[in-house]
Amino acid sequence: MAEAGEKLPDIAMGTPDGGTVKGSDYKGRKLVLFFYPKDNTPGCTTEAKDFSALKAEFEKAGTALLGISKDSAKKHQNFIAKHDLTVDLATDAQEGGLSDELGIWTEKQMYGKTYMGMVRTTLLVDAEGTIAQVWPKVKVKGHAEAVLEAAKAL
Numbered sequence: 001m002a003e004a005g006e007k008l009p010d011i012a013m014g015t016p017d018g019g020t021v022k023g024s025d026y027k028g029r030k031l032v033l034f035f036y037p038k039d040n041t042p043g044c045t046t047e048a049k050d051f052s053a054l055k056a057e058f059e060k061a062g063t064a065l066l067g068i069s070k071d072s073a074k075k076h077q078n079f080i081a082k083h084d085l086t087v088d089l090a091t092d093a094q095e096g097g098l099s100d101e102l103g104i105w106t107e108k109q110m111y112g113k114t115y116m117g118m119v120r121t122t123l124l125v126d127a128e129g130t131i132a133q134v135w136p137k138v139k140v141k142g143h144a145e146a147v148l149e150a151a152k153a154l
Helices: 042-053 055-060 073-083 098-102 143-153
Strands: 030-035 063-069 088-091 105-110 113-118 121-125 131-135
Touching: 030 042, 030 143, 042 055, 042 063, 042 073, 042 143, 055 063, 055 143, 073 088, 121 143, 131 143
Parallel strands: 030 063, 063 088
Antiparallel strands: 030 121, 105 113, 121 131
């Protein structure tokens, strides 16, 4: 699992519009990366809407927001449109992608079955690309506000 003090790996991910994005694109700004399991599920929708609602406050704090899952660009487009999201989203679908590298895409268990899945995790990255804080196994309620306070303090 990613830890504070480590450099963020500079791995490209797809964007809903067919482009690519990576951590170094945000050099000189703070960056919040929120990794979530799946578009249009209750917890993930709440989390993305909460970050969207606070986007202007994050911008005032000099902090960009990027939500990341393994969902396709098309699913991200639908997710954004359905919920009027204002946060940027990225697709980390490739094997060996950012979530794999950070240990966020990992083996999970539910109802006795083992499968690979995204652990809801948020990273706050400083303007030089170093991970400043990690929130593992995030509980959604109040989370975006807590991350905003940490971004303001950084």
